[in-house]
Amino acid sequence: MKYLRNDDPELAQMAADEEKRLENTLNLIAAESHCPRSILEVLGSAFNTKTIEGYPGNRFHAGCIYVDQVENLAIKRGKTLFGAEHINVQPHSGTSANLAVYFSVLNTGDKVLSMSLPHGGHLSHGHKASITSRCFDFSHYKVHPKTEQIDYDQVRKMARSLQPKMIVVGASSYPRLLDYEKMGKIAKEVSAFLLADMAHLAGLVAAKVIPSPVPHCDFVTFTCYKTMMGGRGGVILCKKRFAKRLDQTIFPGCQGTSAVNLIAAKALIFKLAQTDKFMRVQKKTLENAKALAKNFKEKGYRIISGGTDNHQVLIDLTCKKISGKAAEESLESAGIILNRNVVPEDEENPGKVSGIRIGTNAVSARGMGKPQMDRIADLVDQVLMNPEKIQVYKKVKHDVLTLCNAFPIGMEWSK
Template identity: 40%
Template sequence: MTGPLDAVDPQISELISREAARRAGSLQMLAAETIATPAVRAAMGSVLADKYAEGYPGRRYHGGSDVVDEVERLAVDRAHTLFAADYVNVQPLSWALANFAVYAAFAQPGDQVMSLSLRHGGHQSHGSRANLSGRWFSVVNYEVRHDTEQVDYDRIRDMALIHRPRILLAGGTAYSRTWDYAAMRTIADEAGCVLWVDGAHVMGLAAGGVIESPVPYADVVSVATNKVMRGPRGGLLLARGEHAEALSRAVYPFLQGAPAMHSIAAKAVAFAESSTETYRRYARDVAALASDLADDFTARGLQVVSGGTDTHIGIVDVTPLGVTGREATRRLAASGIVVDKAITPFDRAAVSEGSAIRYGTAAITAEGITPADAPAIADLMMAAMTSDDAAVHADVAASVARLGASE
């Protein structure tokens, strides 16, 4: 049990090698993914993975925690510096658990929550009936405008003053525009509710100075450390100081036992790396590449939801090509380009089919693709989506491999 992986478990070793080869020969354009840095991966694979450290620094249930206390304090200090938040909790094992901690800290089952509709760019954990959030809480959804496909703050205010929710939630996973956090703060104050920003997708861009941070405006911000930020899979909470005790108790002991100390160490690494000019250049390129791709698709006759993007996400209506989002995704995958199928706001297509694709630019930027490559990528994607010919897909895949190899 002390040998190398390929000797101990050749099946898993071979599968890992296949996944590495798959990624190397294709464009990974999922909005929820980037690529962890070598230093982050080193921390994840460290001896810290063996340590059980239930509790918080200085108040652990288990002994032998002196070193991991220092690790967690360092991660918290670095997050304070990076995000300028009064309160930081680095223990959530995932972004979804960070979200559930927000509910636990501020609401009781049956309380009302206002959030962006799932069909208009929200997330399942914001009140879907398929999710705990939609079964335990009374959820009122706001939607984007028909004409701009962007959120309408006047409408949100009207709804908030009528419903007086316990929590007003800003954020989504298929909404490509920045939010007016100051406006949301004003609405929350008028309605007497907690303002929660789900910043899972955008806080990596905020860390890089590309978009405004919600931290000065929100009561609490939940973060994923692995979507744009090149950290480990995990969650993070940033909040005002007065919410420290409620959120700390919500994470532990209400939702979780011991934290993953190797992940917390990797988060600390990611926070340090995200404070560098190298990271800031990466974040700028992520957003610029997404915006340039949106412009290129528009120039090629496709409609981009909301007319473009301010983030790393683009949602493109592919119905003018005579395909569904699902079919376009299949054709792209056959050509070495990995995206998600999606629906558009007010989409009449079934969710299982969708009328759109959703792309993200964090992973390909991490691999060296630049905004200058946007026209070539758009051309390759159009070629793949407009043909069901295996030979065409093979040609596109070959071009994709050459594009990746040239970076």
């Protein structure tokens, strides 16, 4: 950071503080992970300079010899990794990727069936606060009130009566496996396109520790910075027959120049995703989530859907008489970072919500395993059961630091 320290010491200090914060706290945010240092290097590399429009071999600016190689490499590696017929590596984000899919095959006003946000879905799946709901006519399926899992019979019923042009399967806070095959059959029955949004799950899918949506879906979108452990940005996979429409919808349709440093980071993480280290992290991520769910259950917490099949554990804190917001804030003051989360049929004030979402991706990337999950569950419980007891928070913060020091960021990756 020597150049940054020279040009802007104030900002350099913030970057150093952030690095220290990450190192010294337990990151349980399901939508983040610690990426390999090589990802940070390529993000800050010379690839940041180049302005590109169009696709390799058909650009609108000169000087693309090396960036064409980079994009082709990302395309080749991404297609192989996920077994996709076509890939577009240019989306700036998961939301841009979803928007491009919608606009590539839908007309404004077309019907789309997706998961309700309070039941696990994402803003970009037609939530009223998202521009997607102003462009298309979304209806939402929910989880079953008893099992808190997707009720595929209900989805089928809704699909038959609504006759949507597209069905979306994928979520931000759904701890269970998604049955892409069943969704594929439902979509076929009603002649709808099927989009799987695996933003949260891409790393687990890449490591083949959970099933892939690719064989069953017309489109698959994902982000590279959650379980995928890469840089930021989105990716779209699709069947060959949609390739041309999709590429045109990304550029020139809804994006201009693309971020070459992000594309380079995508190429890199697609290579690293085939290594034993990556697989080990993803396997641990799953095992750790199961261990946490079991631990919290034994401590009397209510786990949404009764458990987990992925990297997330969703906890309803209603029976503990603490809101999600209060839990998030207390835990942060003790060095444990997670986010409050709405739970199905949440009756709490929308600013406070009733739940918390715990992700094991970042702690698993640090190399933590089952013994550390037992410790983490204890520490979280101590904070939540002792509201405003500063002495408890201080002790937990100290224990968090000890745990973090034993598992420095990057240690697992450098093994």
